[in-house]
Amino acid sequence: MGSSPAVPGTALVVGGGISGLLSARELAAAGHQVTVLEAGTAWGGCVGSHVVAGLTLDSGAESFATRSDAVARLCAELGLGGKIVPPRPGGAWVQLPDGPRELPRTGVLGIPANPWDPEVRRTLGTLGSLRASLDRLLPASVGAGAGVTSVAALVRARMGSRVLERLVSPVVGGVHSADPGLLDVDMVAPGLRAGLRKHGSLAAAVLAQRRRAGTAAAQQAQQGQPAQQAQTGKPAKAGSAVAGLEGGMRILVDALVAELQRLGVTLLPGTAVTAVARTQDGWRVEAAAASHSAALLVVAVDGPAAVELLEDAVPAIAGKKPASGPDVKLVTLVLDKPDLDARPRGTGILVAPQTPGIQAKALTHATGKWDWLAAAAGPGRHVVRLSYGRVDGASAQPAGPEADEELFASAVRDASALLSVRITGEDVEGWDVVRWRGALPFAAVGHRERATEIRRACAAAGGLAVVGGWVAGNGLAAVVADTREQIGQLTAT
Ligand SMILES: Cc1cc2nc3c(=O)[nH]c(=O)nc-3n(C[C@H](O)[C@H](O)[C@H](O)COP(=O)(O)OP(=O)(O)OC[C@H]3O[C@@H](n4cnc5c(N)ncnc54)[C@H](O)[C@@H]3O)c2cc1C
Structure with a gap:
């Protein structure tokens, strides 16, 4: 099918995850006429939702980092x-080969700010x-070099x-x-x-980052946006400097889509883009049913797909082309289990890789984490979510369960062990398996440099931006x- 020339003031966004939806909003607010093409039938990409046991x-x-606002x-x-x-409050736990421990307070990626903190x-x-x-005695150059x-x-x-x-x-x-x-430290x-x-030391660097996060959280609290540190006055536990939305993160996607409308x-769901070409006056993309042209193009898909689409x-x-991210399988269990009201592992538990007998890599006790969800579930009902699949180093981990029924059986077994509460199939009111294939961008060593080069080349092409977790770093924050920064630059040129 032929395409008309690009009209000035028009923009195409490929991908309807958070980065694509936000790009569309920023472009429309700057006066552009915008079209979003999304391969799937739902908006939001990794910010998805499902219904389990009603x-x-x-x-x-299911949350976002509060280290910035x-x-x-x-x-x-x-x-x-x-x-x-x-x-x-209460934070998360860690399952070590020698048993569960509360995850210590303070840290970036689990790196402690104070090695002598009693919990650490x-x-x-x-x-x-x-x-x-x-760490405090070593010269600052140790670990800071290019090697x-x-x-x-x-x-x-x-x-x-x-x-x-x-x-x-x-x-x-x-x-x-x-x-x-x-993992590339500069990326994650x-x-x-x-x-x-x-x-001068890693501990001091971690402390400085946590202080900045605390300041951002306090500012958010002042604006009427509570964050854990601001509420408790204590530093957050590793992985807990986060907030959520009452009703779930999906309400952010719903609000963005409503604003775009x-x-x-x-908005064109079910429209996978298969090719991208430069034209005299802008860009043309090919989708199954039609081609679309515009002056500006934003590519908001995963890294491997973005490079494949753009390399011609x-x-x-x-x-x-960057490496594809790991395949993650999430098993959600809705349980009728009043024993879990006591939140035996706080908001959840992370599993150390060498822990024998456990195949999950993490468990989120969702009703132990979010008040709104506990209220929605009702007395004695609980939602736990276990994740499976991890990319490991030279000694690749055993693949772990794959089929839905295998994953379900593992999840029930692992939930019992990790929560120290006997759980059987009879306690399960509903369950679901969600697969995220390659959705977590794999920030392999050298990724930051490569992503920067790709961005530079795309910017030089003119009227083009690449956005998303694979270039920005994983996570909504x-x-x-x-x-926002990238679309600001694109519309300023
Ligand atoms: C299981 C899981 C849990 C997570 N939990 C958290 C969390 O709690 N907190 C947090 O901050 N972050 C979390 N993240 C990370 C966060 O969700 C992502 O960083 C963020 O949503 C990425 O958004 P994105 O727009 O870059 O990509 P995506 O959400 O991947 O969106 C890309 C979109 O592009 C579409 N697409 C791909 N190819 C094409 C094509 N050819 N044509 C058209 N469309 C195409 C896809 O269908 C998809 O909708 C989680 C991620 C996963 C996978």
Whole structure:
């Protein structure tokens, strides 16, 4: 099918996840006539939802980081400021080979700000804390050089392997589904190595980042947007400097879509883009039923798909396709189990990779985490979500359960062990398996540099931006802040 020339003031957005929807909103607000093309039938991408045993639940992202006010500000603009809620206090636990422990307070990716904090010492043992505290004596150059690029290399060099195995691996596995030995530290903890150079030790760099997060949370609380640290006055536990939305993160997607409709944006679900070409006056994309042209193009899909779509039009990025993210399987159980009212593992539990007998890598006790969900579920009913699948280093982990029934059986077994409450199939009112294939961008060592090169080449092509978790860094806070910046630059040119 032929296409008409690109009309000035028009824009195409490929991908209807958070980065695509937000791009469309920013472009429409800047006066552009926008069309969004989304391959799937639902909007929001990884911010999805599903119904299990009559409860509408988040099927992907269920919270956002409060280290910056990026998401809270967007929510406020969309009229959702009053819906922002902190998780219930108590924080998460970690399952170690020698048993469960409360996850210590303070930390970035589980890296402690104070190795002698009593909770940290309980988790590491005295020798582990002693080794970790050597960090303060080592020259700042250790771990800050170009040779150290993975999270594991940095942590091992500064604080030793106990911190790596008992704190960082479980947290990183839970958040990124990846081995810290493979993850680019500059991608998953931006600014941490710069902080090390500036403050002289990794612990001090972590503390500085946590203080900034605390300040952002306090500012949000002042604006009527509660965050856990601001409410309790205590530093947050690792992985708990987050907030959610009453009703689930899906209400953010619903609000964005409603705003796009109000702004007159054309929304085309079920429209997978198969090719992109540069034209004299802009860009043309091919989808199954038609081609579409516009002056501006935003590509808001995962990294491998973005490079595949763009490499003909932007030859400088050919061969730079990033690795696909790990496949994550989430098993949700709705349980009739009043024993769980006591929240035996707080908001959930992360599993250290060497833990025998457990196949899940993390369990979220969703009704133990969010008051609104506990109220919706009703007395004695509980929602737990277990995640499976992890990319590991040289010694690839056994694949783990794959089929739905296998995953269900594992989830019931793992939930019993991790929550220390006997759970059987009879307690299960409903369950579901959701598969996220390659959805968590795999920030392999060297990824930051590659993503920067790709961006530079795309910017040089003119009228083009690439956005999304694979370039911004995983997580809604990073994606929202980065998308706004990129669209700001695109519309300013
Ligand atoms: C299971 C899971 C749990 C998570 N939990 C959290 C959390 O609690 N907190 C947090 O902050 N972050 C979380 N994240 C990360 C967060 O959800 C993502 O960083 C963010 O949603 C990514 O948004 P995006 O727009 O970059 O990509 P996506 O959400 O992946 O959107 C990309 C969209 O592009 C579409 N697409 C792909 N190819 C094409 C094509 N050729 N044509 C048209 N459309 C196409 C896809 O269908 C998809 O809808 C989680 C992620 C996952 C997978």
